Amino acid sequence: MVHSETYEIEPIAHIRTPFPEKFGIPRQSGLVAEAKGTIVFEPKYRDPDALRCIETFSHLWLIWGFSEVEQDEFSPLVRPPRLGGNEKCGVFATRSPFRPNELGLSVVKLDGVEKTKGKGTVLEVSGVDLLDKTPIYDIKPYIPYADAHPDARGGFASDPDEGVLTVDCDDALRERLGDDATAVLAALARDPRPAYHDNPERVYEMRYGARTVRFSVDDGVLTVRSAE
Amino acid sequence: MVHSETYEIEPIAHIRTPFPEKFGIPRQSGLVAEAKGTIVFEPKYRDPDALRCIETFSHLWLIWGFSEVEQDEFSPLVRPPRLGGNEKCGVFATRSPFRPNELGLSVVKLDGVEKTKGKGTVLEVSGVDLLDKTPIYDIKPYIPYADAHPDARGGFASDPDEGVLTVDCDDALRERLGDDATAVLAALARDPRPAYHDNPERVYEMRYGARTVRFSVDDGVLTVRSAE
Numbered sequence: 001m002v003h004s005e006t007y008e009i010e011p012i013a014h015i016r017t018p019f020p021e022k023f024g025i026p027r028q029s030g031l032v033a034e035a036k037g038t039i040v041f042e043p044k045y046r047d048p049d050a051l052r053c054i055e056t057f058s059h060l061w062l063i064w065g066f067s068e069v070e071q072d073e074f075s076p077l078v079r080p081p082r083l084g085g086n087e088k089c090g091v092f093a094t095r096s097p098f099r100p101n102e103l104g105l106s107v108v109k110l111d112g113v114e115k116t117k118g119k120g121t122v123l124e125v126s127g128v129d130l131l132d133k134t135p136i137y138d139i140k141p142y143i144p145y146a147d148a149h150p151d152a153r154g155g156f157a158s159d160p161d162e163g164v165l166t167v168d169c170d171d172a173l174r175e176r177l178g179d180d181a182t183a184v185l186a187a188l189a190r191d192p193r194p195a196y197h198d199n200p201e202r203v204y205e206m207r208y209g210a211r212t213v214r215f216s217v218d219d220g221v222l223t224v225r226s227a228e
Numbered sequence: 229m230v231h232s233e234t235y236e237i238e239p240i241a242h243i244r245t246p247f248p249e250k251f252g253i254p255r256q257s258g259l260v261a262e263a264k265g266t267i268v269f270e271p272k273y274r275d276p277d278a279l280r281c282i283e284t285f286s287h288l289w290l291i292w293g294f295s296e297v298e299q300d301e302f303s304p305l306v307r308p309p310r311l312g313g314n315e316k317c318g319v320f321a322t323r324s325p326f327r328p329n330e331l332g333l334s335v336v337k338l339d340g341v342e343k344t345k346g347k348g349t350v351l352e353v354s355g356v357d358l359l360d361k362t363p364i365y366d367i368k369p370y371i372p373y374a375d376a377h378p379d380a381r382g383g384f385a386s387d388p389d390e391g392v393l394t395v396d397c398d399d400a401l402r403e404r405l406g407d408d409a410t411a412v413l414a415a416l417a418r419d420p421r422p423a424y425h426d427n428p429e430r431v432y433e434m435r436y437g438a439r440t441v442r443f444s445v446d447d448g449v450l451t452v453r454s455a456e
Contacts, residue, residue, distance in 0.1 A: 005238060005239050005295075005363050006236050006237065006238040007236070007237050007238070007293055007330075007363075007365075008234050008235070008236050008237075009234065009235050009236075009237060009329040009331070010233060010234040010235070010328070010329065011233050012320075012328050012329065028371060028373070028374035029374055030373075030374050031374070044302065045302065045304075045328060047304040048318075049304035049305050049318055050304035050305070050318040050319050050320050051318040051320055051321060052304075052305065052316065052317050052318035052321060053317040053318060053321040053322075053383060053384065054318055054320055054321035056321070056381065056383030056384065057321065057380070057381055057382065057383045058377075058380045058381035059377050059380040059381075060320075061333060063291060063329075063331055063333065065235055067233075074272065074273065076273075076275040076277035076278035076280075077277050077278075077280065088280065089280050089281040090276075090277055090278040090279040090280035090281060090282055091278050092240075092278050092279055092282060092366075092367040092368070092369075093279060093280060093281040093282035093284070093285065093369055094281075094368075094369065095368050095369065095371070099366060100238070100240050100273060100366070101237040101238065101240065101291075101365045101366050102235075103237070103291055103365060103366045105289060105291065105333070105366075105368055107374065107375060107377065135233050135235075137235075137329045137331060138320075138327060138328070138329050138331050138333075139320040140320070140322075140323050140333055141320075141321055141322065141323065141382075141383060141385065142377060142380045142382070143256060143323070143382050143385045144377060144378055144379070144380045144381075144382045144386075145256070145258075145382065145385070145386075145387075145388040146256035146257055146258050146259070146335065146385075146388070147335060147375065147376075147377070147380075148375075148376045148377055148378040148380065149286075149287050149335065149370060149372060149375070149376055150372055150376040150378050151372070152285070152286045152287040152370045152372045152375075152376065153284065153285055153286035153287075153372075154285065154369075154370070154371050154372045154373065155281060155284030155285045155369060156281065156284060157369065157371045157373070157374075158372075158373075159373075160373040160374070
């Protein structure tokens with residue numbers, strides 16, 4: 001159906017993140033503060049002037065695209081993982097990727113504005129919850145007086161620490177994870193398993209940058225089995 | 229230029245607000261808490277199921293379109309009104325409407341979910357900073373643990389009360405404004421004048437719903453001259 005008010009948007013940038021696959025991506029931004037990303041602008045928008053004053057803000061909004069989602073028909077109901085995957089909510093009451101316009105919204109911390117040789121001026125950010133190479137459609141400063149509502153009622157997403165797992169990782173494996181250990185273990189604690197997976201025998205695999213971690217979960221305790 | 233990653237979005241809804249013109253729209257959401265809006269869904273998305281559980285959240289994000297902005301070429305620099313209009317910032321360090329993808333972002337309070345006869349289920353919201361009939365591309369719940377960063381550094385937009393005017397409105401005029409008096413006077417206090425207008429002789433006109441208010445500003449005091 002052609003709609004008179006359809007609007008065409010194009011990426012201004014892409015973000016590089018340590019998440020090459022959907023499995024293991026934190027379910028909201030900021031949950032894994034250590035997860036770092038680099039925003040690389042498209043040549044057309046690679047003008048350092050477009051970033052002037054940006055370092056006076058500590059946080060940025062990213063409006064981005066759920067590039068890996070394919071949805072043919074509008075479905076008004078989704079099953080949020082936070083509700084165990086068997087309860088349905090309206091799509092506009094969730095941040096599910098399956099939505100009419102596949103737009104995502106994340107707030108990230110701005111760690112630095114860096115000039116590079118091949119990619120122009122890039123933004124170093126952290127607390128990302130985006131797949132590697134996600135297209136970014138807009139970047140806006142976080143304005144605390146307008147955006148921060150710490151007393152807002154958060155519905156089913158009220159407690160970020162509900163369902164957090166205890167992570168068991170022996171020293172040798174932790175050492176193999178090197179600099180990424182803190183971020184990887186924080187991401188694992190957030191329980192990357194799909195809702196209602198609860199088979200202690202099953203070994204899951206999560207990728208983080210070039211690393212691959214295997215783990216299992218039994219009774220709220222996640223045990224790292226291998227790290228490469 | 230055809231870009232392989234352009235993405236077509238379409239309005240899921242339009243918002244009705246008391247702001248028929250750009251002049252007088254609060255410069256961020258929440259600044260005029262009394263400014264109410266009604267989100268009316270497009271027939272295609274007018275399914276009450278899509279809103280199931282939404283009332284468990286107190287605030288919502290709206291991703292919307294700067295429908296009245298026409299920009300032909302990318303301009304990396306803009307002049308934020310908060311900086312008096314003569315200082316330039318990078319577009320991604322501002323929420324200026326003149327941006328590559330003309331997407332706006334606002335958080336509004338959810339006041340109610342109402343079934344109507346002709347327009348399906350609508351959302352009553354407040355604290356709006358949107359032009360009447362603005363297209364809405366997405367609605368997402370506000371998740372306080374991820375979205376609220378009261379200690380974020382807000383750059384040039386740190387103090388919402390900087391530049392707030394004293395409003396002088398006599399009782400007869402206030403009475404003429406009826407139920408809208410609080411909202412109109414709050415919007416006026418935020419100084420709707422373009423940056424660097426400072427002519428005490430000039431009479432400005434602001435519309436709010438069906439009302440028209442005329443005022444002048446002298447030395448930080450706004451005086452309401454007429455109200456219809």
